[in-house]
Amino acid sequence: MNRRNFALAVSLGVAFLLAPGLAFAVDHVGEAITHTKEAIATGEQGRVDMLVTHAEAALKHAEAGEKAKSNTHTEEAIKHLEAAIEAGKKNDGGAATGHAKEALTHLEEATK
16 A cells, blocks of 8 residues: 555544534434424423423533533523523423523524
């Protein structure tokens, strides 16, 4: 194997090792958006327990996304998701849904 082929093989190997980690880090905000949309939908249906479940999942992904790449919009989304969870646990579906909608706005801004 000549040097050029060896260098190419090593480069591709490194790329394949790093690519899944990079894709996973980028995907957290997308997953947070998906769960936040589900939280909003279930909150609008009056299913506050499911709103809390989806908001908690969204929060975990938002926090992981924030660790991967800090962003003021992600930080704000985290605050609103925490507030949505808190309101949902108090069975205040209106406030919980409102906070989830605010979180969604910030998460979508974080992807721009």
